[in-house]
Structures are given as structure tokens and as C-alpha cells.
Amino acid sequence: MAKMSDVAKLAGVSTATVSRVLRNPEAVKPVTKAKVDQAIEQLNYEPNMLARHFRRTETNTILVLVPNIRNTVFAEIVGGIEEEASVHGYRVLLRNTNNQFGSEYGSVEHLKQRQVDGMIMLSPKMEERLMLEISNEFPIVLATAHLASSNIPFVSIDNKKSGWKATEHLIRLGHKRIACISGPLRMPLSELRYEGYRQAMIEHGLGVDERLIREGDFTYESGYEHMTSLLSQAERPTAVFAASDDMAIGAINAASAVEWKVPEDLAVVGFDNIQFASMYNPPLTTIAQPFFDMGKRAMELLLKKLNGEEVTKMEHLLSDELVIRESCGAKQQKKVVPL
Incomplete structure (x- = not known):
């Protein structure tokens, strides 16, 4: 069965142009429209029925659920979403859920009442089972999220590899007692970062000392509190991997306090x-995530779903980077320890 991307390729235009021909042909140049119409006829392309339904009731607005609007991480992702959305004539409606499941679930009413055409969820707290039910009816994409199943498109980084990379860097600097302040372990991305830490410690024969593990909540306060606890022990750690910059800064200030x-x-x-x-x-x-690009990619995937294109690849992992600055001591040490 022909897809919209096949029509676009044959006509020599973008999928967005094909979508405009189907939704609003008056906005397309006659010559371009003729090329698209010819490709549609030649390929016997039939638009997805669900997409047709959305085109009849479209609002040109998409909903973005943000767990904490004060967090600059999410602001950067939204920036990428808005840039890509505006190119294709879509507006972005933001909803701050305050990390509350009830607020997330209540936002689905916007979809049910056709107030928005689709939704992007950033780090959702909702059970995967419920998200799957909603995605069977409405176009949904996830960002900064990992799923056990592969039925909803999501954009993220390889969080386990990133946790490993951060910990391995500290090991190469000669540290053996390395603490970890994780994010909430009920969240898959937090669990993956923690697993990366454990893997690096075990691979290098250091083992995992549970006395050096603390579960934070990504906030400055939890980083300060847990680092204070870690430094009150008889055998203090000489290094710490914190699963967010806010917690890392809290840890630095806790160390300064003693x-x-x-x-x-x-x-x-x-x-x-x-x-x-x-x-x-x-x-x-720190580990740098490509937040702006995550937002753009998430919006690209949602546009495909809105245009009736089949999205076969569900897991979209972008590249991160270990940014080495003064807090780890590498620049003072000049070189890392060979392993």
C-alpha cells in the first residue's frame, strides 16, 4: 500500500506539501497540485481514514504536556517543538501537569473534544497501559521517555549508556568510592541511568556499595540532602554521579557546607x-542532551501521524555528549588513569 512519503517522492515535493494538497488544495500552486494529484493517481494512494477524520475536525493546534514548566530542560524541548510546528502551520498549547498523573489524564479531554489535533508528552507519569489505550485513538508522541513496549513513538537518548559514560569517566580519573544520586527509580529513564552506573562499577571490578546509593527526585534539595547524608558516613565517597544537574549542584553545595x-x-x-x-x-x-533536537524530532513524528503516514520505527535515540569541566577534576589532573 502506497504511503504519503511515496507520493511526495514521486511528485518531488515534501510530505507537508502532499498534506496541504489533501487538506487545503487552494493554498498550493496549481503546478505543484497537479504533480501531487498525478502521483496520487499513479500510486493509487488512499489517505488513512483516521487522518481523514482528523482533517475534517483539525484545529492546527497540538498539546504539549510539561511535567514542570520551571525546569529549563523542558523549555528547550518545547522550543524545538514550536519551531517545527510553526513551519507546518501548527500552534502549540502548553499544559503544566506539575508531575501529577491526574493532570496528565485530564488533558486527554482536549483530544476527546477535538480541541487539539495531537499530543506530545514530556516525561509522562501515566501508566504505559493507559498511554497505549489513548494512542489507539489519538496521535501521541513521547519525548525524554522510555517504554517497555514499542507501540508509541518516543524520542530520547540512551540513558543507560549515558549513566555508564558518566561513571566510567570518574573511574578513569582514579576514583573507586563513587556514589550515585539517582532520579525517581519508578521512572524508566532514572532506572536506566542508575543501571548504567551499576554496570560501569561492576565492569571495572569495583562492585556496588549500597551505602553509596541514594534515590533523589531531580531537585536541588534532594541533591543537597542526599550528599549531606553520604558525607556523614565514616567512609565517604570521593566522587558522585548525580542524575540531574540540579542534584549535582545541590551535592556541591552540601560538600561546601562541610x-x-x-x-x-x-x-x-x-x-x-x-x-x-x-x-x-x-x-x-555533565552529560549534555540535545533537547532542542528532541523537540523537533518529536514534532516531526507527530506530523507524520497527523498526515496519515505510517510510523514503523518507535524508538528514536539521539546522541548525547560528556562535557568535561572543572567539577570532576579532569582538567587539574590533565589526564585520566589508563584502565
């Missing part, structure tokens, strides 16, 4: 590369 210097007494690696990470003292070593 007159430990970073990185001389404690090496710190964070996660996300928020804007403040490079301006903090000391500048924070």
Missing part, C-alpha cells in the same frame, strides 16, 4: 547540561 572542596575532595558529574551548569563555580561536568 568544608569539602570540589573537585579536590569530591569529584562531581551531573546530567542534562542545563544553561547554569557552565556558569556555576566550579563549572559542572
Whole structure:
């Protein structure tokens, strides 16, 4: 069966142009419309019936669910979504869920009442079973999320590999007692970052000391609290991997409160590369995620679903980067320890 992308390729236009011909032919140049019409006829293309239904009731608006609008991570992702959406004539409606399942589920009413055409969920808290039920009726894409199943398109990074990379860097700097302040382990991405930490420790023969593990909630306060607890132990860690930059900064301030210097007494690696990470003292070593590109890719996938195109690849993992700054001590040490 022919797809919209096949029509676009044969006509020599974009899928967005094919979509405009189907939805609003008056907005397309006659010459272009003729090419698309000819390709449709030649391929015997039939638009998806669900997409037809949405075209009849379309609002040119998509809903983006944000768990915490104050978090700059989500602001960057939304920026990517809005840029891609505007190119294709869509508006973005934001809803701050405050990490509440009830608010997420209540937002589905916007879809049911045809107030929006589709939805992008950032780090959802909703059970996967419920998301699958909703995705069977409405166009949905996830960002910064991992799913056990592969029935909803999602955009993220390889969080397990990233957690491994951050921990392995500290090991190569010579550290053996490396603590981990994870995110909420009920969240798949937090669990994956933690698994990456464990894998690196085990691979290098250091084992995993449960006394060095704390479960945070991505906030500055949890990073400060858990680092204070870790430094109150008889055998203190010499390094810490925190699963968010906010927690890493909290850990640095907790160390300062007991007159430990970073990185001389404690090496710190964070996660996300928020804007403040490079301006903090000391500048924070961290895993940089391509947030803006995540937003663009999520919107691209949603557009395909809105246009009736088949989305066969569900897992879209973008590349991250370990950004080395002063907080880990690598720049003072000049070189890492060979393994």
C-alpha cells in the first residue's frame, strides 16, 4: 500500500506539501497540485481514514504536556517543538501537569473534544497501559521517555549508556568510592541511568556499595540532602554521579557546607547540561542532551501521524555528549588513569 512519503517522492515535493494538497488544495500552486494529484493517481494512494477524520475536525493546534514548566530542560524541548510546528502551520498549547498523573489524564479531554489535533508528552507519569489505550485513538508522541513496549513513538537518548559514560569517566580519573544520586527509580529513564552506573562499577571490578546509593527526585534539595547524608558516613565517597544537574549542584553545595572542596575532595558529574551548569563555580561536568533536537524530532513524528503516514520505527535515540569541566577534576589532573 502506497504511503504519503511515496507520493511526495514521486511528485518531488515534501510530505507537508502532499498534506496541504489533501487538506487545503487552494493554498498550493496549481503546478505543484497537479504533480501531487498525478502521483496520487499513479500510486493509487488512499489517505488513512483516521487522518481523514482528523482533517475534517483539525484545529492546527497540538498539546504539549510539561511535567514542570520551571525546569529549563523542558523549555528547550518545547522550543524545538514550536519551531517545527510553526513551519507546518501548527500552534502549540502548553499544559503544566506539575508531575501529577491526574493532570496528565485530564488533558486527554482536549483530544476527546477535538480541541487539539495531537499530543506530545514530556516525561509522562501515566501508566504505559493507559498511554497505549489513548494512542489507539489519538496521535501521541513521547519525548525524554522510555517504554517497555514499542507501540508509541518516543524520542530520547540512551540513558543507560549515558549513566555508564558518566561513571566510567570518574573511574578513569582514579576514583573507586563513587556514589550515585539517582532520579525517581519508578521512572524508566532514572532506572536506566542508575543501571548504567551499576554496570560501569561492576565492569571495572569495583562492585556496588549500597551505602553509596541514594534515590533523589531531580531537585536541588534532594541533591543537597542526599550528599549531606553520604558525607556523614565514616567512609565517604570521593566522587558522585548525580542524575540531574540540579542534584549535582545541590551535592556541591552540601560538600561546601562541610568544608569539602570540589573537585579536590569530591569529584562531581551531573546530567542534562542545563544553561547554569557552565556558569556555576566550579563549572559542572555533565552529560549534555540535545533537547532542542528532541523537540523537533518529536514534532516531526507527530506530523507524520497527523498526515496519515505510517510510523514503523518507535524508538528514536539521539546522541548525547560528556562535557568535561572543572567539577570532576579532569582538567587539574590533565589526564585520566589508563584502565
